Amino acid sequence: MSYQVPGASARAGITFDRLGATLSTLTLIALVLLPVVTLQPNRILPGEGVELEQLARYPTFMLFLGLLILTLTGVTVVSRHWIRLGLATLTLLALVVATGSIASPLLDNRGAFARLALGSGFWAIGLLLGLMMTDAVVKMGLSARWRLVIVTVCLGAIVSVLSSGLWDHLSLMLEYRNQERFWAQGGRHLLLAFGSVLPALLIGVPLGIGCHRSAALRTFMIPLLSLLQTIPSLAMFGLLMIPLTLLTQAFPVLNELGIRGIGAAPAVLALFLYSLLPIVSNTAAGFDGLNPAVIDAARGMGMNARQRLWQVQLPLALPVMLSGLRIVVTMNIGLVAVAGLIGGGGYGTYIFQGLGQTATDLVLLGTLPTIVLAFVAALVIDTLIEFSRKERG
Known part of the structure; x- marks a missing residue:
């Protein structure tokens, strides 16, 4: 004030x-x-x-x-x-x-x-x-x-x-120079964070539309997805490691494809499950908030159900749906750091290595880029939400 x-x-x-x-x-x-x-x-x-x-x-x-x-x-x-x-x-x-x-x-x-x-x-x-x-x-x-x-x-x-070398004598930059795979780990971090988003969108958006149209489906689906959100990330990774290990033992071809009990597979699967609730609930909320008069006007113009969905309902509900995507992306970028504990890779690898070696700057080397990535991703999606609202207006 x-x-x-x-x-x-x-x-x-x-x-x-x-x-x-x-x-x-x-x-x-x-x-x-x-x-x-x-x-x-x-x-x-x-x-x-x-x-x-x-x-x-x-x-x-x-x-x-x-x-x-x-x-x-x-x-x-x-x-x-x-x-x-x-x-x-x-x-x-x-x-x-x-x-x-x-x-x-x-x-x-x-x-x-x-x-x-x-x-x-x-x-x-x-x-x-x-x-x-x-x-x-x-x-x-x-x-x-x-x-x-x-x-x-x-x-x-x-x-x-x-890049100018001004920080070269600081401990944090010395740790950076000792990590030859820093940028590769950054790519791995983004791949894990966004690798679960696409399947979550492909499944979550139709589920959200279904929850909007069916009260029975909403009553069943939202509490189930909310229950998944209450499981701590480490517990979720641990729960997924067992069935994935048994699955690869039963079907060795999966092991050749990179699907194992540890590593990227349980991380991506866990992030996928965590991503469903924000996407489903925000999609349903976006469709719930549509003005019925607009839908009736589209119907009066001769649009069929598919045309109303793609040309009217989805564009109008997009800002709310993008808000759910914002939650998912920032949450996933943070949770990928925890996946470093099960060999998932990413910047979490440096965090847990630093904790094991009591090397504070190595912990920071993993923590700082994770925070920056989440912050920038949130701003990018905020910009997309802003543009979608202008288009809607």
Whole structure:
């Protein structure tokens, strides 16, 4: 909530924003109390946080601090949200650049195995800056398309910094360089996440239409699919491993096709089962919300049942159906990480390897791209929903 400062000119755009002040206060607390970077003796042992006073000796970090103070002031008292968005974005990029530039001098004379890791202060400040950007975007009322553009530009800028070699001395990038199959695992992650979506759509959409038309089918199907959602993912993978193993033993040809009790098969099957409820329920809800007068008008124009379905009902119900797809895609991208525990591959492999080796940065190497993939996928589908609503209007 924002309040106009008494006596301030409206043209000056000065306000007091409570949320901005809260985020600014939390950012300052994180900066002072939490280490932005930590020096570790090796990749496993915990390190010691580098004092803020020591970091302030470096020009790039001083530039970041100056932008941070300017941003915290802006999100607290400036009413023009595009200024807040720009300041928060620049400060986030400055944080990325500053942490990379100080790595090499901090590691001088520390030994061959010493590492500089991103500390809790880095992640806390990055998260709070992201919240400031989100707050500005929401208050500006930007469309999903423009939100996707902003995220793409920010990710592109960060990738450019990483590609430049500025982060090469940080522990996270050292872990990345040690993983030769990182991008292959990314492709595997997407293949598992989306490989279950197509069959779920082919089965779930007709089931959703059937639930719209038949109360008896809805009464049976929705509770059954809801029951499947209550099964924890690890338990679901375990339950599917047994019948798949027995099936491959009975039909060895399945083993040659890659269908086994562990690996991709139980992961894709479990994700397929989890995907059905959002698709079925949102399809049914989309058809339930159609205006009967529109259907009657289509019937009056001489359209048969198939024409009404493809030319009227499906286009009008599409935004609600896409909302269900959004749930499925983001859920699947996250659940694929758990499939790494049963040999499914994907970024979950790094998460569980890191946990087993107590290597925090290896865990982050699997966690961060999973979060980014889910976030970008959600924005892409939000954009599709926006376009479908415009077409509907």
